[in-house]
Amino acid sequence: MKNLVIVESPAKAKTISKFLGSDYVVMASMGHVRDLPKSKLGFDPADNFKPKYLVSTDKKKVISDLKKQISKDTTIYLAADEDREGEAIAWHLIPALKIENNPIKRIVFHEITKDAIMKALENPRDVDQHLVDAQQARRILDRAVGYELSPLLWKKVRYGLSAGRVQSVAVKIIVDRENEIREFKPEEYWKIKSEFIDPELKSELAKENGSNVKVTNEAQARVIEASLKQGSFVLNDIEEKDSKRNPAAPFTTSTLQQEASRKLGYSVKQTMIIAQQLYEGNVGNIPGHTGGLITYMRTDSLNLSKVATSAAKEVIEAQYGKEYSLDKPRAYKSKAKGAQEAHEAIRPVNLALKPSEIKDHVDNSQYKLYSLxxxxxxATQMAPAKIANTTYKIKAGKSEEFEFQTKGQRIIFPGFMKAYTEGSDNPESALDSTEKILPTIKVGTVLNLNKLDLEQLFTKPPARYTEASLVKKLESEGIGRPSTYAPTISTIQQREYVVKTEDKKLEPTPTGEIVNTFLADHFSDIVNLGFTAKIEEEFDDIAEGKIAWEQVMHEFYGGFKKTIEEKEETVNKEDYLQVREIGTDPKSGKPMSARVGRFGPFVQIGTKDDEEKPQFVAIPDHLNMDTITMEEALFLFTLPRVVGHTAEGEEIKANIGRFGPYLQVKTKYYSLKTDDPYTVEEDRALVVIKEIDEAKAKATIKNFEKEKIQVLIGQYGPYIKQGRKNFKIPKGKVAEDLTLEECEEIIAKDPKSKTAAKKAPAKKAPAKKPAAKKTTAKKTTTKKAPAKKTTAKKSTPKT
Known part of the structure; x- marks a missing residue:
């Protein structure tokens, strides 16, 4: 093949191949093809932090397939994304494919259209080593933090924990907000409102003797009320003021994520997946259109090209009229630290393509995001809106000492608001764009009071972050870059340091809080917003060729490594056990405590030093280990409880285990998805058991009960199950015909079965020594965690 174009994804390859002739083959690398090894540090601090990259196991076939298309004369076009990550992907492909002696051309484009691709092919460049080094610095520094810090967390806090540079800062922001909420003391205040009739008008107390008034208690409110009842309400002034309002800037990655959250209810990750589809043209067949629908979606630039502003002007004048367009394009300047101003903001590649024209040809989510x-x-290229603001000032009180106000507004000229108004993160603030027309009343009119309301209110704590408002906070602090927001927010939820509440707010888990406390106590730089932002600026400097990436590593790693070694010796694990004494169990006389274990918070009766094993029960989601009372804790120990009996007279017990609430009949277990194990009754329990038994019967092909082996039908076809482990049925085997002996043979040959492990060659044993070390740590740090009865898993919800 004469020309090979390598992009990142199959969808992009499919779109670009439509624009190129038979002389070109377009293939996908499926993202990064090389990375640092998973089980080692991956770089050598003694050799100037030289990294050791390996072709990822899951990319060996990709590399093999790409090599088949390459001869010594093939020209390779490296067409990864136009950012640091994309530059690094392109750079890694060269050694992975061993194409150093081939003609290599790096091409970039910020939209996937025929013109953009042809222009990119005509203007190739070399791989930008500075951009590669910036990505390399981020990857290696993040590996240093994760690899060195995580084992310390295992030893000093709990096995299985991990730390990340940007993720830890994100968790700190969420924990800090939670602490603000806990420490918040509500303050009382009162609103005094009046309603008038003939004409209808509502107003609110604003001033007393010309100064802003704040009513803080009922006594003060009653004094004001008494005065108001002794006087009249007179409209004594009308203040009118015209104002202009300009549209919000075009979308960057972070503002798109925020607005898609406010207006469409999308998560940050969901927004980026849909935006990627729109960028790559991974949509349905749109008549008259080929290629991507939007420009590159990872950007912090507010620039719009001349092509875009000219196209916008044409569409605006055709759709809304000339008075809605601008004589000169409106330009915006980014406030984001380290913004890549050379790039473009996120915009449609063809503004003439209206949302209504694609609606019937794309997914609903794609249509909604494209429309946004x-x-x-x-709107960014439309005329400002002109608003007439009117304030009615009403004198009231025995001595006319009070002033009530009513504010209204009228849109004189909608301008950009005809197309779009920005959403708000504050659910209590009404959109300013709503018109509120006031009735026509002359100055001097005595108003007819219908009702006087005294309303007691209390100040509210700051709101928890949403995914979108967390992105806004990270960006404002200079932490992370467009490509890092979505992965950071996904990671802290996957690690169960943060959970999403029912109203889509981010709340720290007890695990997240203890990890944050540990890092704040001993690695303050890692969770320091200013320090993290400074590191990001240094990555920017590397990208611009101002400093060498190795210099950044030298400055960070020496002190960090020294601190790790010091903390190995000085940190006391007892300080991070997360134990709260509740009191003494009235039955046994043993101490009762609330703790956090591997699977979340739980209550324990007794200690590990007692002759009898301590009792455990998980703390459910609606209770908190910091506030749970003795009465609440004792109630949790009413499980397991006998709910009733089956038709055969067998006891039905309700309990909560590691995997959530369940019913038990002898050795059979039935998961309770929606029912409360504390309150579920016999009738309901029998229904649950019947439904699950029937579902299992339908899914069961064969059941060798004595050997605890089953052949079942799952979502992806038949498989063998033994205990909690599943085994794939080899090709050529018919599930319905399998004998017990054949099932046992398949299990024995499977790499994850104990039988297969016993048969493994002895020479492989030394390679497992590091893993054995981890196992020991696990036993040491989890011996206090609840056993089968523990329900702590439930307290770290994955909803």
Whole structure:
């Protein structure tokens, strides 16, 4: 093959191949093809931090397939994304494919259209080593933090924990907000409102003797009320003021994530997946359109090209009229630290392609996000809105000492608001764009009071972060870059340091809080917002060729490594056990405590030093280990409870285990998905058991009960189950015909079965020594955790 174009994803390859002739083959690398080894540090601090990259196991076939298309004369076009990560992907492909002697051309484009691709092919460049080094510095520094710090967390806090540079800062922000909420003391205040009739008008107390008034208690409110009842309400002034409002800037990665959250309810990850589809053209067949629908979606630039502003002007004038367009394009300047101003903001590649024209040809989520981007882009190039603001000032009180106010507004000229208005993160604030027309009343009119309301209110604590508002906070602090927001937020939830509440707010888990406390106590730099932002600026400097990446590593690693070694010796694990004494169990006389174990918070009766094993029960989601009372804790120990009996007279017990609430009949277990194990009754329990038994019967092909082996039908076809482990049925075997002996043979040959492990060659044993070390740590740090009866898993929800 004469020309090979390598992009990152199959969807992008499919779209680009439509624009190129038969002289080109377009293939995907499926992202990074090389990375640091998973089980080692991966770089040598003694050799100037030289990294050791390996072709990832799951990319060996990709590399093999790409090599088949390459001869010594093949020209390779490296067409990864136009950012640091993309530059690094392109750079790693060269040694992985061993194409150093081939003609290599790096091409970039910020939209996937025929013009953009042809222009990129005509203007190739070399791989930008500075951008590669910036990505390399981030990867190696993050590996240093994760690899060195995580084992210390295992030893000093709990096995299985991990730390990450940007993720730890994100968790700190969420924990700090939670502490603000806990420490918040509500303050009382009162609102005094009046309602008038003939004409209808509502107003609110604003001033007393010309100064802003704050009513803090009922006594003060009653004094004001008494005065108001002795006087009249007179409209004594009308203040009118015109104002202009300009549209919000075009979308960057972070503002798109925020607005898609506010207006569409999308998570940050969901927004990026849909945006990627729109960028790559991974959508349905749109008549008259080929290629991507939007420009590159990882950007912090607010720039719009001349092509875009000219196209916007044409669409605006055609759709809304000339008075809605601008004589000169409106430009925006980014406030984000380290913004890549050379790139473009997120916009449609063809503004003439209206959302209505794609609606019937794409997914609903794609249509909604495209529509949002289209409207926002158009609005940025539309005339300002003109608003008439009116304030009615009403004198009241025995001595006319009080002033009530009513505010209204009228849109004189909607301008950009005809197309789009930005959403708000504050659920209590109404959109300013709503018109509120006031009735026509002359100055001097005595108003007819219908009702006077005294309303007691209390100040509210700051709101928890949403995914979108957390992105806004990270960006404002200069932490992370467009490509890191979504992975950071996904990671802290996957690690169960943070959970999403029912109203989509981010709340720290007890695990997240203890890890944050540990890092704040001993590695303050890692969770320091200013320090993290400084590191990001240094990555920017590397990208611009101002400093060498090795210099950044030298400055960070020496002190960090020294601190790790010091903390190995000085940190006391007892300080991070997360234990709260509740009192003494009235039955046994043993101490009762709330603790956090591997699977979340639980209550324990007794200690490990007692002759009898301590009793455990998980703390459910609606209770908190910091506030749980003795009465609440004792109630948790009413499980397991006998719910009733089966038709055969067998006891039905309800309990909560590691995997959540369940019913038990002899040795059979039935998961309770929606029922409360503390309150479920016999009738309901029998229904649950019947439904699950029937579902299992339908899914069971064969059941060798004595050997605890089953042949079942699952989502992906038949498989063998033994205990909690599943085994794939080899090709050529018919599930219905399998004998017990054949099932046992398949299990024995499976790499994850104990039988297969016993048969493994002895020479492989030394390679498992490091893993054995981890196992020991696990036993040491989890011996206090609840056993089968523990329900702590439930307290770290994965909803």
């Amino acid at each position: 981007i289209w409207k926002r882009t158009l």
